[in-house]
Amino acid sequence: MPLKPTSPVEVAPHLTSRHALRVRFCETDLMGIVHHAGYLGYFEVGRVEWLRQRGVSYLEWATRGFHLPVVEARLRYRKPARFDDLITIETTCAETTRVTVRFRYRVLRGAELLCEGETRLACVGDDLAPKRFPEDVTRVLLSPEVGAEPPPAPPCAPTAR
Amino acid sequence: MPLKPTSPVEVAPHLTSRHALRVRFCETDLMGIVHHAGYLGYFEVGRVEWLRQRGVSYLEWATRGFHLPVVEARLRYRKPARFDDLITIETTCAETTRVTVRFRYRVLRGAELLCEGETRLACVGDDLAPKRFPEDVTRVLLSPEVGAEPPPAPPCAPTAR
Amino acid sequence: MPLKPTSPVEVAPHLTSRHALRVRFCETDLMGIVHHAGYLGYFEVGRVEWLRQRGVSYLEWATRGFHLPVVEARLRYRKPARFDDLITIETTCAETTRVTVRFRYRVLRGAELLCEGETRLACVGDDLAPKRFPEDVTRVLLSPEVGAEPPPAPPCAPTAR
């Protein structure tokens, strides 16, 4: 049973952000392409920048004793990225609960889709024990980029489950 | 929609092999645990050793012009592995078609399950274009470890789809 | 006998370029700082960008059959870089011979020196056998950034040794 294609993303566009980066030499392998584990690093950069675009430094959360370890990940590799490619990581906050958050990612070279995937992260404390997201964190996870238009008011307000 | 738990592995036990390794310092991150991308590297070691335990060097295949890029991966992180842990990678060849192969993995510390996952790999040539597995490769993917008891004859012989 | 401090750089300032990047989470280790091997990756980014700032893509050279493997490296770690730090890699082409080139690097956080080092690279062909730098490559290695002021004419023209 092959992995199912991810269901279509039906999230508000204000929950998506983009970040560009250039593929490094040391990220390639002997097939001459980016090693498949490298995309988890790209996803990570994507979500750190997603937060920064909402005025939050992930580092700050870590200092306050909140960590977000990845508890699940899936990736589909479409086309290989190569050394020196300028790629875009498109990151979407797809779902927030009281204790977890799910992000989706697409890695693009221009309009070409190279890789897509998702990660689920749990909120834990310094001791790695589960912890509820504080109010302000949940608010950030539902917000648009700083300086962007606020999203239109929905028929019924979205809430973290 | 969180990722579904992987369906139970119903593969013949002769398709599973184990390989032990020790977590390196450089594989950890600032949370003090193995970085989540590192497990894709462990899985890779697991399948290279799975092949070696069947008398095959993956390198040899590469020299003959066969490569096996990962086209899909999924991982569930259960408990963190830490620096200097002695871990076991349990690798199972879960499904073989004419052009792809799926492996499942469990990373264990003693009896504790730390991470499980699977990868689907495609057979491609030096030009990264899809290619059928040659007969001898398919045979290896269905075989037990060298020197191990052959698996009992099944009611009807297993064939690559 | 501890490593000697690197002798003062006495190279023309037009042979120095700067590139900024942000430290990634996956580049840290359990000491909470950037793993010491990561700086060799930063140096590599530094010299790829040094070339780009002179109108050259290292990838292009690779396509023409020129590669520049590192044959020597040395690093002095002064202060730790940390996750999310915005750092600058200052890269200087310090010496060019017919078959090797030496780059020096300083990694800075603002005015703070975090790490300094150098690498010597050899010119080799696709078969990894030594090869002379072609004329145009040597010219690039002695040139200022594209669009920058040309360096003042020296008393006697510099030549690759």
Place this chain on the structure above:
Amino acid sequence: MPLKPTSPVEVAPHLTSRHALRVRFCETDLMGIVHHAGYLGYFEVGRVEWLRQRGVSYLEWATRGFHLPVVEARLRYRKPARFDDLITIETTCAETTRVTVRFRYRVLRGAELLCEGETRLACVGDDLAPKRFPEDVTRVLLSPEVGAEPPPAPPCAPTAR
């Protein structure tokens, strides 16, 4: 001025240990060889195993609040290591002072020297501030492998400087 060749190692043979490992696919780059930063990881494995062969877990030291960050490193790359190579890391404790220790390394494939280098490490506390090696640590740094013949008594007893 190219880096000088390292001066000949004149340390007692009981301060050298060996550890074998196999090159992983993910350690290669698009030149088809082990990426040059990877050797710092191999050196690190070498010194962790050097300690283990003397009955010490580096992890234990970390738990007691001793860390050994690398403050200097140098490497000479002789021949490339490749995917699936079985290599040996030969690690020698070359010099111990009250606050630093210097290790030398040779990475071999059979009798072939692939890479050699050295690292200087400083003793620091949890706060990364310099700290003297405790007595028992210094003793370990001058000792042979557990179970090995003790070194012959020197004319005058070696002491940590």
